[in-house]
Amino acid sequence: MQISAPGSSGASSGGRAQAMASKWRCASGMRGASVPTESRRVRPRLQCNDDVGGRRPRSPLARREAGFTLLEMLVVLLIAGLLVAVVALAPSRNRRTDLAEEAQRLASLLESAGDEAQVRSQAIAWQPVNGGYRFLQRTESGAWTPMTDELFRARRWGADVTGVSIRYTGGGEPVSRVVIGDESIDVPVTITLSSDAVQLAVMSTGIGNYVVRRP
DSSP states (O other): OOOOOTTHHHHHHHHHHHHHHHHHHHHHTOTTOOOOOSOOSOOOOOOOOOSTTOOOOOOHHHHHHHHHHHHHHHHHHHHHHHHHHHHHHHHHHHHHHHHHHHHHHHHHHHHHHHHHHHHHTSOEEEEEETTEEEEEEEOTTSOEEEOOSSTTSOEEOSSOOOEEEEEETTOOOOOSOEEEOSSSOOOOEEEEEEETTEEEEEEEOSSSOEEEEOO
């Protein structure tokens, strides 16, 4: 014969009543609403699931975190677009800079060639060749021969020069070389250097000086 402890029947009955009340609240959607129970001394916290799949609704904090993630993705895409634009513009900027440096170097060499022609009392010519240029000196027979000293040796273009044209002031057909006389006054000439769409002109002033300008 099993003897129940005093009060055990009431506690069991009260627990069943609370469980039934909690289920009633979850089913009806009335959280926190009070229902009649046999005992209101203990109210165990019960977690209810609102959807069929058993997933809890997302909290406002979770939604904000998802928004931050989307914002970060947009920032990354913006940075990537800026990098692509910089890479696309960099070759054009470097091409222009390299051509300007090459044009300035040529202007300095032409001025030095003018000084050398006066010292030697002999004309010196500058001639573009495939992939570079050279300086020539006239022999006693009147022929042009390449100069071999360090300053006026043959050189390759330091930039990606794709075209060279030589014209004397006053128009006329392009010529193949620039003749620098042994006198201090020469006919002004314009040497146009091209690197695809970029162009710069090396222009003589007629008194031995050369300047770099845009054509």
